[in-house]
Amino acid sequence: MKILIATGIYPPEVGGPATYSKLMFDRLPALGWEVEVLPFRVVGYLPKVIRHIAYAWEVFCHAGDADVVYAQDVGSAGFPALVGARLRGKRFAARVPGDYAWETASQKFGVTDTVDDFQDRRYGFMVEMFRSIEQTIVRHADLVITPSGYFTKLVSRWAKRGSKTPVQTVYNGIESPTSLPSREQARNNLGIAVDDKLVLSAGRLVPWKGFPALIDVIVDLHKEDSRWRFVILGDDPERVHLERMIADYGAGDYITLAGNQPREKMFAYCRASDVFALNSSFESFSFQTVEVMRAETPFVGTNIGSLPELVTNEREGILLTPDDREGFKKAIVRMMDDRAFRNQCVAAALEKSQTFSIERTLQETSALLKQLYERK
Helix, strand or coil: CCCEEEECCCCCCCCHHHHHHHHHHHHHHHHCCCEEEEEEEHHHCCCCCCCHHHHHHHHHHHHHHHHHEEECCCCHHHHHHHHHHHCCCCEEEEEEECHHHHHHHHHHHHCCHHHHCCCCCCHHHHHHHHHHHHHHHHHCCEEEECHHHHHHHHCCCCCCCCCCCCCCECCCCCCCCCCCHHHHHHHHHCCCCCCCEEEEEECCCHHHHHHHHHHHHHHHHHHHHHCCCEEECCCCCHHHHHHHHHHHHHHCCCEEEEEEEHHHHHHHHHHHHCCCCCCCCCCCCCCCHHHHHHHCCEEEECCCCCCHHHEEEECEEEECCCCCCCHHHHHHHHHHHHHHHHHHHHHHHHHHCCCCEHHHHHHHHHHHHHHHEEEE
């Protein structure tokens, strides 16, 4: 069995599709697959539109002896990969990790609706064009894989009524470092004082991650106790806005935008932190949440998207409504002060995190692709 993986990004580029494409390249051979990866950057030097046509041709050429073409996104690589696979007469699978049309609309076209509301409303020509592209990919795929039950339900709505395209859930898995530093070691290595009260958050600096509300919360907490600190890991379009907000508060000495960090350092920050806070209004699957659970860091997040599949409120952590500033403030303080509750959540979260292993993800993905390969 041979699979051609079409991906928008691939190492040394960073991101979910890059990580999973590399994992499949490394590990699917042990499950009986011959793997070739075709990153979109092979046509990146070309002008827009032309590069997509060129990528479809590249897929057509490389798919000659492949049994399955597997696209890792519905953005840059997805549609041209579908075209190239169909022209070759090859089976086509697509991994849909997010709503590309909604993300683009939120970042570039001023759409403020939630991803769920977005499904039932109509917008301008460009937004509807992006929506049409991702729906076309889903409707014409032989198999669609999503990273959570929540997102499987959402993506299933993109298919036409009566469509036979299977939409299947395969939870993302993560790899942890073989060893993690103690809290004391991590704090010492990162230069964090022993008695600091450190809150951590992480993710792309995009509107739906809700970082401004968390900054408000930490500013309020700092007024009551100057030991509170806040670190945000990640980068992207909202960085300038967040920097201005922190400066306006005069909070630069206790709120830090640390940018993108290697995974080892991210785990070190998790180990050094007293609480991880995630004020997101959309998560198809949250890598950060599982990594935090694995690192034994108390979790306070939102009850949206896939997060209730990962965290049960009051068991593995605390779940709140997005932008509930007072709720986040109380929950963070509770995780700090109620040691018994904190320890209960950490233990339950660590146990739950074992569900999300790389081995399980690859085995389930391989099984679905094998079924597609064997389908008449």
